[in-house]
Amino acid sequence: MLDSLISGTLPDPDSEGMLSVPLKTIVIGRGLGDEADALVKPLPLGRKLAAVMDPDTRLALGERVSIALRGSSDVDKIILPRHPHPDMDAVRSVIARTQNASGLVAVGSGSINDITKYAAHLTQKPYAVFGTAPSMNGYTSVSAAITEDGLKKSLTASLPVGVFLDLDVMARAPHRLIAAGFGDSMARPTAQTDWLMAHLLIGTPYRQAPFMLLVEDEKALIAKAGDLRTGDLEAMEVLVRTLVMSGLGMTLCGGSYPASQGEHLIAHYIDMRGKGLPEAHHGEHIAVTTLTMARLQERVLALPELQLAPSADTPDRFIEIFGETLGRSCWAAFKPKLLDHERATAINTMLTEQWRSYRERLSRVARPAREIAAALRAAGAPTTPQEVAIPAAFYEEAVANARLIRDRFTMLDVAAASLETVAAGA
Incomplete structure (x- = not known):
């Protein structure tokens, strides 16, 4: 279903046409960090890249991505504090530290992705993301959860030009992050x-399409819930795909x-x-x-x-x-x-x-x-x-x-x- 959606051949249950999303590069696989240069090179990111990460995501994947990207790009590593809070101060900090970049590459999950996504949106720069944990569904969504003036908001932002989710890295994430992603996926009903x-x-306007995207995997995900504790890659792939589809559902609807x-x-x-x-x-x-x-x-x-x-x-x-x-x-x-x-x-x-x-x-x-x-x-x-x-x-x-x-x-x-x-x- 994901391939059909990306190729524009999936029927829209809410109309007579086909579903289409502007995000065309989504890779779920293994060993993606070492392949970062080949994965990113076709994307319109330019060759002056800022790789945004924190100390933990640097160890999980960021260092490998940065080294690989230097095969054909000038890469500046932006190391945020551990557990950065996704607020406008963090967004402004990333904007200030990436002024000379032609494109941004987020290496992380929820907060890192949202901060980078919104910074890229405000500066009209392209960005891609290498996920480090299956902790949320925001990798493929058009929204960023940002605190502004004390109020948590779901702000419209730019889609990444590429999303890369390495199953080995995801399976090695702290179990709390894996369980968090499962918790986020259980909000569908x-x-x-x-x-x-x-x-x-x-x-209120309503669409069936985003939920159709989840039908194939929801039963399987619930059945394999216990396998997520053991690093089972098959269960992890179902969770990752569910989170990707949930984010694409938000993108189809233009909001969360x-x-x-x-x-x-x-x-x-x-x-x-x-x-x-x-x-x-x-x-x-x-x-x-x-x-x-x-x-x-x-x-x-x-x-x-x-x-x-x-x-x-x-x-x-x-x-x-x-x-x-x-x-x-x-x-x-x-x-x-x-x-x-x-x-x-x-x-x-x-x-x-x-x-x-x-x-x-x-x-x-x-x-x-x-x-x-x-x-x-x-x-x-x-x-x-x-x-x-x-x-x-x-x-x-x-x-x-x-x-x-x-x-x-x-x-x-x-x-x-x-x-x-x-x-x-x-």
């Missing part, structure tokens, strides 16, 4: 359920909608407000928040009837929760999905007539929380806030307030507005 629900209730909904809002709130928490990987948080959303969705879909109350949210409440500057920013982001009396009445009229059919349709794309929990445990991913050192009271706060930080309408909004009490639980 909750993200699809949220997005489809928003489409049904408030008319098919892979980032309520579960990501909770995780973003934790990133924004969880000061002093021990370091955790994004996918570890997503594993936990996905399970929370799956349970919440099950409770909503079990309701025989659903009616929503008009929103009582006000700018003053946002300022009380987030402070003046961030509160006003969050209110501006939230306001488009505000349920005033007229909007709530229209939705309730529709729900009175259609809730049964909506429940059936939403249940078909969901996955039972117990199945998600079992798969996460098999892969060694966390399933509770305590496993990622998040205090119970703060996690409850994050679940309650996450809906306030963006305009994405999810089951968090439905639960908050429901005339029936729907508890999320951890």
